[in-house]
Amino acid sequence: MACWWTCSRILGLSLGTAALFAAGANVALLFPNWDMSYLLRGLIGRHAMLGSGLWGGGLMVFTAATLVSMMGWRSRCFSKSAPCRSMLTVLLSSGLALLGALICFVTSGVALKDGPFCMFDVSPYNQTQAWKYGYPFKDLHNRNYLYDHSLWNSVCLEPSKAVVWHVSFFSALLCISLLELILVVVHLINSFLNLFCSLCEK
Template identity: 30%
Template sequence: MCTGKCSRFIAIALYPLAVLSIICNIVLFFPDGDVQYAKDKHITAEVTYMSGLIGGGIMVLVPALYIHLTGSQGCCGNRCGMFLSIAFAAVGVVGSLYSLVVAGVALRNGPYCITILGWDAPFLDGQGKYLTDDFIRLQCLLPKNIVQFHIGLFATLLATSCLQVVLCGIQMINGLFGCLCGTCMDKGTL
């Protein structure tokens, strides 16, 4: 596969991951489908960091667009374009790493919910034990199913950001090869 086709493949793979990150981050603002929790600021700090919207979303979507344009000429993209794709892919790596770190911290700290003592973050000092212990999860009374909601969306953000880091890292290497070796390959040569 030439570097132009590889760029196109990477960009096409990054699009749905970026959109999924954006959607997950937006949905995190509405536990139990209710806007009241966001209005009253009863959401975790990790949600307000908007790592899925900014990091895994915009900071990956913009490089994906450029990387796609770089590869849109098939195997004959120019060397300058491939060089710039390295910088854009690096932005994508930074954005997806931001999303990865925030999602990891959010999974470790747990959700913000109503306990018998009122609004609290009951799993904050638990080192993420709530992830494997169903009994501990019962501390959260409301919003309904907040623990599963929190785990599901942040685990999705974690997985998508891992894939984004890998894809953007591959594009950095691909861009380097395209810049140094050229991107055009004759059909008659190996």
């Protein structure tokens, strides 16, 4: 039992920390090169504006982490609650964290696939020199920008280093949300083992 309380405390703290990092990474995506003007002009990609790292991998997971941490302290209300109530709290916290982390994971994966939102030259398509904001890497069916680093500085004209910024923070969100999913699974296994052991003791 003591192991379960300790595990819950560690898992709650780990989930809460991961949620804060996810929120921080999403905030950074709203300010390319730490420049606020892009956000004020509405020149931020839809994946970053969706804010899945803020409300999904961030707020939802942090709320679940708070519940998990509360369960880990014997002096709190969960320590003397009935098994059914404890399992309801476990399922609620796990479901909330699982949903938030999964949304963040899928959004980050799609964002990496589509590429950054930036200003690029459309002259190869219409034979006239013109620039516009969009997703230039979305139409490159025969080349993957993630592996072809020669495209990173040659396609996006503004913001500077848009590809590096996009790939860095969405990769971070992808890894953080994956870690959150793993922690939720560990929390579920830990909770079911605790319930099983409690029933065996009785």
